[in-house]
Amino acid sequence: MDIKALVNKLAGTAYRRVFNAEMSPAEGEFVQSLAWVGAGTFVSTGLTAVFSVLGGRLLGPEEYGKFTLIQATAMFLFIPMLMGFNTAMLKYTAEKSEVNRQKSIISTVYVIIAGVTVICVALMLLFDDALSQVFATTPQLFLFCVFFALLRAFFTLAQTTLRSVNRMRAFALSQPVQAVILLVAFGLFILAGRLTFEAMVYSKLITFGVTGLGIHLLYARRYLTLHFDMAWARTLSRFAFAAVPAVIAAAFYGQIGKIVVAHYMTVGDVGIYGAYITATMTIAAILWSVFNMVFLPAASRYKDKRPLLHRINRLAPFILVLGIPLVMGAGYVILLLYGGEYPFNLLWLALFATAGALHIIRSLYASLLTSEGPRGAFHSSAAAVVTAGVMVALSLLLVPIIGIPGAVVAAIGAHLAGTGVLLWRGRRYLTAA
Secondary structure, X not given: OOHHHHHHHHHHHHHHHHHOOOOOHHHHHHHHHHHHHHHHHHXXXXXXXXXXXXXXXXXXXHHHHHHHHHHHHHHHHOHHHHOOHHHHHHHHHHHXXXXXXXXXXXXXXXHHHHHHHHHHHHHHHHOHHHHHHHOOOOHHHHHHHHHHHHHHHHHHHHHHHHHXXXXXXXXXXXXXXXXXXXXXXXXXXXXXXXXXHHHHHHHHHHXXXXXXXXHHHHOHHHHOOOXXXXXXXXXXXXXXXXXXXXXXXXXXXXXXXXXXXXXXXXXXXXXXXXXXXXXXXXHHHHHHHHHHXXXXXXXXXXXXXXXXXXXXXXXXXXXXHHHHHHHHHHHHHHHHHHOOOOOOOHHHHHHHHHHHHHHHHHHHHHHHHHOOOHHHHHHHHHHHHHHHHHHHHHHHHHHHHHOHHHHHHHHHHHHHHHHHHHHHHHHHXXXXX
């Protein structure tokens, strides 16, 4: 069977159904890249899920909760290390396949990120006591958070470099490779009898370090020079600073629930909350990210976005009606694998699945608005900030009263608010555009 022909046929059919047009040769080539990335992502996701479920089952909610809290805190800490410059590098490097231009941009970004990261790590270590209280950790756990964030930033920069220079097959291959390294490292800790949160953290650190170093040695180093371009630094800075609010907002509505649960409940409750997140909302987020790799560039080619807006309006109810039971079914199976220490609650599962479906719907509208250009991206970022603000406010209000369900209800309310803003701005802006 010709796999390439089959992928093109299926993608072409889906494209005609969604966009009512034939794929161009360039779009066909893009779909081939998407097929590689999608395959790599799904394999990586499956293996990483094994790591999460096995770790949660063997360690129990208390130790697994520590690992979950470290991951959540690190997601905040690594934002100032990158400051949106990785996204800026992706945008401008991918625009033209000129090697000298790519070298200049990538080298400039690496110099900026290296300097910013050194300052960030120094400040985090200097103010570790105060910051550990903010994130509901101990100073000892916060040290893990800092190094987790540091190596995650290193790994993220490496993978973004691959995407920037259109090495999509290498990027796709790096996904399952890092997942295999993760499982092997964790397996060694299991054989050594070290079943604590440190086993999961060190496994992640090893994975980030080894995979990131491998990518840099095999691919990124050929684009690195000692040249620093001030003109590019200014251009990159303008884009990066415009993108940072949306990145910060995404971290808040993605991770703040874990931090608030840690503040008002126990680390064990964070572990239970993390298990439900992995079983439901993470699945929805991954499915969306793979779809968006095609949707965003394809939607960007349409001058009139209103037909796409109408299609999304019709699609949204189906995502709720079909998506919620599908996510609940998958979530039920995954929660069973976590073991008896993680209580099963049908209402919680339904709430988490609803939040996952609403996340996809909100992201669809946000991606469509972003495809319009800088002004659309600004409106999308504003909606992300609203989503984050509602998430924080409702979490602080509801978690002390009803516990874990409060964090999920906060997520549902946040995604509804964000979707409302996107519909309000989207209809007005896309109609006027």
